[in-house]
Amino acid sequence: MIADWLERKEVCICAGSGGVGKTTTSAAIALGMAARGKKVAVLTIDPAKRLANSLGLRELGNEERLVKADVEGELWAMMLDPKRTFDELVEWHAPDERTRDAVLSNRIYQELSNAVAGSQEYMAMEKLHELHQEGHYDLLVLDTPPTRNALDFLDAPKKLAAFIDSRTLQLFTGPGMLGLKVLGRGSGMALSVMKRATGIDLLEDLSGFFSSFGDRADGFRERAERVNALLADSRSAFVLVTSPRADAVEEAAWFHHRLLDAGLPFAGVVANRVHPPEPRGNPAADLERLLGDDALARKVMRTFEEERRLAAQDRKNLANLRRRLGRKPMIEVPHLDDDVHDLDGLRRMDEYLFDRTRA
Amino acid sequence: MASLLDKRLVLVTGKGGVGKTTVAAALGLIAERRGKRVVLCEVGGQHRMSELVPELASVSVDPERAKEEWLHYQLKSRTLASVLGGSRLFQYLTAAAPGLSELVTIGKVWDLAQLAPRAGGSAFDLAIVDAPATGHALAMLTSPRTFASVARLGPVGRQAEKIDRFLRDEASTGVLTCALPEEIPVNETIEFERSLRDELGMTVDRIVVNALHPARFSREEVGRLESVKADRRPAAAAVRAALSEHRRARAEHAQLRRLRRGAGAPVVTLPRVFEPELGRDHLERLSAELERRL
Numbered sequence: 001m002i003a004d005w006l007e008r009k010e011v012c013i014c015a016g017s018g019g020v021g022k023t024t025t026s027a028a029i030a031l032g033m034a035a036r037g038k039k040v041a042v043l044t045i046d047p048a049k050r051l052a053n054s055l056g057l058r059e060l061g062n063e064e065r066l067v068k069a070d071v072e073g074e075l076w077a078m079m080l081d082p083k084r085t086f087d088e089l090v091e092w093h094a095p096d097e098r099t100r101d102a103v104l105s106n107r108i109y110q111e112l113s114n115a116v117a118g119s120q121e122y123m124a125m126e127k128l129h130e131l132h133q134e135g136h137y138d139l140l141v142l143d144t145p146p147t148r149n150a151l152d153f154l155d156a157p158k159k160l161a162a163f164i165d166s167r168t169l170q171l172f173t174g175p176g177m178l179g180l181k182v183l184g185r186g187s188g189m190a191l192s193v194m195k196r197a198t199g200i201d202l203l204e205d206l207s208g209f210f211s212s213f214g215d216r217a218d219g220f221r222e223r224a225e226r227v228n229a230l231l232a233d234s235r236s237a238f239v240l241v242t243s244p245r246a247d248a249v250e251e252a253a254w255f256h257h258r259l260l261d262a263g264l265p266f267a268g269v270v271a272n273r274v275h276p277p278e279p280r281g282n283p284a285a286d287l288e289r290l291l292g293d294d295a296l297a298r299k300v301m302r303t304f305e306e307e308r309r310l311a312a313q314d315r316k317n318l319a320n321l322r323r324r325l326g327r328k329p330m331i332e333v334p335h336l337d338d339d340v341h342d343l344d345g346l347r348r349m350d351e352y353l354f355d356r357t358r359a
Numbered sequence: 360m361a362s363l364l365d366k367r368l369v370l371v372t373g374k375g376g377v378g379k380t381t382v383a384a385a386l387g388l389i390a391e392r393r394g395k396r397v398v399l400c401e402v403g404g405q406h407r408m409s410e411l412v413p414e415l416a417s418v419s420v421d422p423e424r425a426k427e428e429w430l431h432y433q434l435k436s437r438t439l440a441s442v443l444g445g446s447r448l449f450q451y452l453t454a455a456a457p458g459l460s461e462l463v464t465i466g467k468v469w470d471l472a473q474l475a476p477r478a479g480g481s482a483f484d485l486a487i488v489d490a491p492a493t494g495h496a497l498a499m500l501t502s503p504r505t506f507a508s509v510a511r512l513g514p515v516g517r518q519a520e521k522i523d524r525f526l527r528d529e530a531s532t533g534v535l536t537c538a539l540p541e542e543i544p545v546n547e548t549i550e551f552e553r554s555l556r557d558e559l560g561m562t563v564d565r566i567v568v569n570a571l572h573p574a575r576f577s578r579e580e581v582g583r584l585e586s587v588k589a590d591r592r593p594a595a596a597a598v599r600a601a602l603s604e605h606r607r608a609r610a611e612h613a614q615l616r617r618l619r620r621g622a623g624a625p626v627v628t629l630p631r632v633f634e635p636e637l638g639r640d641h642l643e644r645l646s647a648e649l650e651r652r653l
């Protein structure tokens with residue numbers, strides 16, 4: 001059960017493909033751990049405010065908010081504002097006010113931090129790292145963004161840091177672009193072709209962006225490295241969330257494989273919306289007798305057959321996933337009658353996620 | 360519907376796991392029945408279309424290749440393009456630049472929707488895109504405008520502006536959002552429509568609600584099912600399954616009503632297919648159903 005998976009863990013990262021209940025599962029894990037006396041914060045970066053829904057909150061901010069959940073510990077929740085996190089990071093890195101303002105008003109920076117996809121993944125990692133450093137919580141639960149490729153977010157810190165990295169920086173900031181030496185011969189040619197392809201002002205803005213960072217750009221790379229170190233730390237745990245559908249199971253198996261390859265600490269799988277197995281036998285005659293209505297009995301039978309087919313397929317898909325997981329545990333949460341979108345719904349998930357008799 | 364399929368580009372988006380790919384494929388089949396030359400586009404390394412509907416043309420957009428194509432076109436020289444493509448400096452910058460892969464992806468999709476694609480190959484009347492989930496789709500649709508404003512004067516800017524104009528022209532580009540009749544997908548659908556309007560001035564043309572459970576039992580029948588005392592296990596389980604189905608259907612229809620109240624675009628529904636894996640015949644059926652309801 002989840003509490004065992006998360007024993008002595010400080011960071012729990014919930015990952016999986018879209019539509020498998022990641023946000024709900026993150027919230028249910030956080031609530032469950034808070035109910036067991038921990039001080040927990042759950043972070044989401046989903047632009048669609050799904051966690052806010054799960055917690056019955058209208059709006060979350062870049063600050064953690066205490067959720068009124070009546071638990072033994074404390075449950076805090078936040079929805080990240082990537083732009084705000086990015087600004088904070090610049091403020092933190094900038095050596096003085098002039099530099100800070102130069103960066104914040106640079107057009108490249110504004111577009112990059114505002115609209116561009118990818119920066120939110122990076123910012124989520126940043127915030128996770130920052131909250132972990134501050135050490136106010138026993139456990140941080142991160143709901144990862146709904147990328148089509150469930151692992152994209154893992155590369156985000158490295159990618160963005162590479163962009164702001166000092167080696168790139170030198171290309172643009174050295175007088176007369178002396179920094180080109182770093183890249184060896186041929187780069188002058190490449191640069192002039194690049195101007196032709198992209199337009200000169202784009203390069204000037206880029207150059208302005210990098211030079212305003214000065215040597216501080218190094219800090220970005222170091223931080224990205226620390227974020228990566230935190231993910232690989234034994235105090236972290238990756239929980240894979242999936243549904244029993246064949247495509248989600250494939251994605252989960254592949255994700256598991258990549259986590260192992262990357263040496264990241266994998267804890268187990270939560271399979272949501274599982275159709276529980278139905279008993280064998282043909283109840284048609286019983287139903288007709290009990291209901292005294294052939295038409296109704298037939299409708300009930302039809303519904304039952306459909307449920308059985310779905311249950312059988314779920315069994316098959318999950319058995320396939322189990323085989324590929326080796327010894328790692330899996331928790332199944334059944335298909336609940338209503339959609340889970342409030343604290344009561346999360347508590348109903350609790351009895352499966354935290355069931356001592358399973359996984 | 361006539362007007363939706365008469366556009367040049369239709370983007371199919373929605374929350375993760377709501378059946379975007381299925382709806383995009385079903386839409387492709389409708390377009391083909393109507394004699395359109397249609398191409399299905401996938402993004403993010405997916406290759407499901409060629410399996411689902413092998414008879415239709417499909418393209419899985421690879422950002423790396425799209426970037427090369429773009430360079431080639433922009434520089435009008437294979438030699439220069441390869442100088443740049445082989446440059447470490449260029450690789451370094453473009454691999455890291457956030458948003459660039461969204462831009463070249465939507466750029467490739469845009470090109471496919473042109474009557475004379477720059478990349479060559481056959482021309483199509485209509486490109487249907489199995490787009491990423493709403494949040495990411497919005498970022499992708501915004502990227503041309505972002506780059507147009509960052510690179511005001513250069514060719515990147517001009518190109519991005521052209522794409523942005525095409526996306527925001529209702530006669531050229533349509534948006535179809537998929538949803539499930541559940542609380543969270545309904546919220547996300549309503550929110551996406553609002554963001555699309557507020558941030559890009561674009562409208563959602565249709566909303567397709569997938570996998571709606573049939574309202575199979577009348578109130579009176581539910582009453583009888585609730586009062587029945589089944590003595591044997593399978594019968595008890597069957598009654599329980601029926602009641603559970605009924606509760607789910609009722610909750611779904613309530614969500615559907617909420618979506619219809621909250622959304623501006625017309626909402627159509629597709630029935631739930633009670634098959635574990637969607638086969639070809641089911642896809643045909645859904646496609647016929649969709650054509651009838653759109």
